[in-house]
Amino acid sequence: MKSTLIKFPSPSSAEAIIAVSGLSRQFGTKKALNEVSIFVPRGSVLGFVGENGAGKTTLIKHLLGSLKAMTGSVRVFGLDPVLDPVGVLSRVGYLSERRDLPGWMRVGEFIRYTQAFYPGWDERYASQLLDQFQLDPVQKIKTLSQGQQAKTGLLAALAYRPELLILDEPSSGLDPVVRRDILEAIIRTVADEGRTVLFSSHLLDEVERVADHVVMLHQGRVVLNGRTEEVRAGHISALLAFAQPPGASPVLLGAHAVTGFGSEWRVLFGGSRTDLVTAAALIGARVVEERTPTLDEILVARAGGKGS
């Protein structure tokens, strides 16, 4: 694997809402997080991507104080979420991947219960969201569909206009209509000046559409961290042609994934075009086609691809 690409954000770049440095976490023999460092500036939308078990939810739980750092430090708004949960959680809106809601409550009761914890609860905004999401306050949460439960959780996370919105796989298992609602909510939250959003997702087209920064985790390590367009621009999906078909899969310096057969091989290359042409020439190939890869392709290449 190529060394971690860190361009932005960095500790010195801006006021960091989230500052995680050297965070490691182990569950039994499995290392869930390994020396993770990320810094999220105010007002940014950070997309958190990675395969299942990459450590996304574990990192989010550290930000909420549900997990205590074994080594390293976690600061949210400059506070330790374990030592000062009230200080941190009062400014954070959170939607859980598991939609862990009290099924026995009615929607209206859940809203009322959640409101009790946030003095800045915006009742007009909550009513507006209730109408927009077409939620019935009398209905019990356990009788709601997955999508309605996600909307209920999202309403509870948004109605006090938190400074930081954390969404863990918000659109997992949901239909396109609910996914659209969630994306709109993220965009609206960002539109409020100074608000920050961190969301993890498997649906990388969503991340591309909404996130201005992306952090990619693989086996508990940060393998990519930067502006979305810079991350994409830093990779090239190229088709290489060989005069003679190589006997085995070609080994291209800087490639994260190599697929194909015969004399034509597609590579996902991390670096500039000049570097790609030079590296291809070294193994006796020429670049016949190139384009900017999608985040999806980069994730697959970084997480599961075979490169050199």
Place this chain on the structure above:
Amino acid sequence: MSHGGTSGWQTPIGAMLWEIWGRRKVNFAFHTIALMVSLFCVRWIQHGTNQVVERVLVMVMLSCFLGAYFDLLTCFGYIEADARKIQLGYPARLLLKPVSTLRLVLVPMLVGGAIVATVLLIWNQYILQPLAHTSALNPYWLGAIVVSFFWWMQALAWSLPLMPGRSLIMLIVALIHLGVGILPLLPNSLSGWQWLILVVLLVSAVLTAWTGLGLMRQGKWDGPSRLNLFWNRWPSFHTTGMRGKFGSAFAGQFWLEWRRQGLILPGITSGIMFVILPLIFLVNQQSGVPAQGADFVKILLILTLLVPLVISSMMGATIARFDQLQASNALPVYIGARPITNGGLVIAKLAMALASSALTWLTVLVVAAFWLVVLQRHWLISLIPDVSPFHVVTTAIGCVPILLLLILYTWKNLVAGIGAGLTGRRWVVGIFTGWKAASAIALVGLFTAAKFNSDFQAALLHWLPELFFVALVAKVAVAFAIFSRGLRQNVITSGCVGWIACGWLAAGFFVTGYAGLVCRAMRHSDLWLPITLGGFLILPLPDLAIAPLALTWNRHR
């Protein structure tokens, strides 16, 4: 199923049975150990021993029987929480298997019923009978009643997974079985019908389960039924929990705790009292010399005092849970992600427990008074000429401190295990429960020894104040250390510590003052100091001090 072994397992029924065995091996091992321990105790008693040891052994055996038998009922119940942890019912994964509904119903019912009945008979034959030497009820009748009860619990849990008020229906069914169970104790005219009633109960349980599960599989009973929709739309429930906003985070959390657990203790105790008092009256009427008037009131009073205290001590293990359906005791995200201190969450639980205890005694007194008026009205009427307004007022005033003491003790029972429970770790709860059981057995042994050995009794009474004093100093020191740690770790505020400490002192001084009055009235001033120290000792302090730290361990893993 790859480890099924013989081909006999390779059938749907075999797979269902194998699953029970595969998942519950540890429970069966535990049950076998409990049975062996009890057999050993029986042999020990039969070989002869002194009364102190015998009482301790009897307690050990009863604990083994109750723990192991209730565990067995859950093993074979075939009742599980669904994937979303919002309801208990038939294991959903089996509903999609290519097996007829009748088989899905009959396999767990017949196998479970046969095992719970057989195991009960084994315990009865080898443990309970040798202890009691006689049995008021025919063991086969008792076994059949237990099977009927077991089947009905299965039928209701499987057929009504989303039914509102299901617990109430289950309670009614349990009470019906209690009533049917004691039919042989009633006059012959009633007991003649007992087997017919039992057969009807057994057959109707199977039919209910079959029909209910069938409807569920056809999608006719999955999700909100018409009854459910009616219940959801019932006007009085529209506004429940939606009136105005809460004044504080604490108020919101208290509301949540109250809705989840506040009514359980008052409901169970008053329900039991409502049924058990007339039953006791009926059984009493059958005895050769039935207790009447003041004698019956004594029985009633003992029951009224015992039921809430016993039930609250049994409930103590569950009060720390935030969600009864969760497999683990971990803090649910919808609570853990809220900006409230761990101390605040604990205080909300403590306040709920106090309110629940107060309501319990209120309802129990109402139920007791109701049955007293219904069953003993002639005796009450006969008292009227002797009662003056002064008597009524002084009695009422005199009862208030007793009532407060009972509420306090019930609350103490409820919160006694809160520190262990809030850790969210089962092994901690297990160790705590074991330690409590061992302490209780040791105390019973100590008091029994004191009862039968006058020298030991005299020595114990002589040293009791000193023993209590040392224990009290240790208790305060431990609590002080834990509070200090909690303050250092920022999991509890000094205000919270102040409230708990002041509450403990106020309750302790209340006990002290009341004990002083009673001792003086009884002319036993020498008992005042031990009672006072004992009162302070009984009131929980380290348990409360450790609760926020335990929750911190759970919330920030």
